[in-house]
Amino acid sequence: MTRRPPTAPAPAAPQWLSWLGLAARVIVGAVLAFSGAGKAGSPVEEFAAAIEAYDILPQGLVMPAAAILPWAETLAGFALLGGWLTRGSAAAAFGLFAAFITALLSTMARRFELVDCGCFGFGLHLAPSQTVFLDAVLACAAAWIFFNPRTALSLDSWAKEGS
Numbered sequence: 001m002t003r004r005p006p007t008a009p010a011p012a013a014p015q016w017l018s019w020l021g022l023a024a025r026v027i028v029g030a031v032l033a034f035s036g037a038g039k040a041g042s043p044v045e046e047f048a049a050a051i052e053a054y055d056i057l058p059q060g061l062v063m064p065a066a067a068i069l070p071w072a073e074t075l076a077g078f079a080l081l082g083g084w085l086t087r088g089s090a091a092a093a094f095g096l097f098a099a100f101i102t103a104l105l106s107t108m109a110r111r112f113e114l115v116d117c118g119c120f121g122f123g124l125h126l127a128p129s130q131t132v133f134l135d136a137v138l139a140c141a142a143a144w145i146f147f148n149p150r151t152a153l154s155l156d157s158w159a160k161e162g163s
Helices: 013-038 045-052 059-082 085-109 128-147 155-162
Strands: 118-124
Touching: 013 059, 013 085, 013 118, 013 128, 045 059, 045 085, 059 085, 085 128
Parallel strands: none
Antiparallel strands: none
């Protein structure tokens, strides 16, 4: 039996990386919380009309999706803002952005003219190409957070230090 020499602990990440993670968390979280809360605070039929315009989901799934998606966005957004379950929240954010990008690219490929993408409720209107770009940048930030979940001022680090 051979003995292996002990391995050195992995070097700590630079402090600036933790603060960059905080900035990414706040930006992605704020966008999701703002857009989700705007839709969650409106009648579900308004967002259902936006979802229906994409002509992707079967009619029976439009209302459930319109009822659930705003709350999923809001929850993921506030979790990222607080740094709570950061890795899972970042994965949820990435999944939401991937779904939004897919839906938008689908309408663009089918040459659908969307009056409103429904992204921010009925208060802020962006062109589909602008929204795809914004969602792609936010999806990249969410992926980065997923692979670098240790960020400054997070509830995760606070809970870990307190245990």
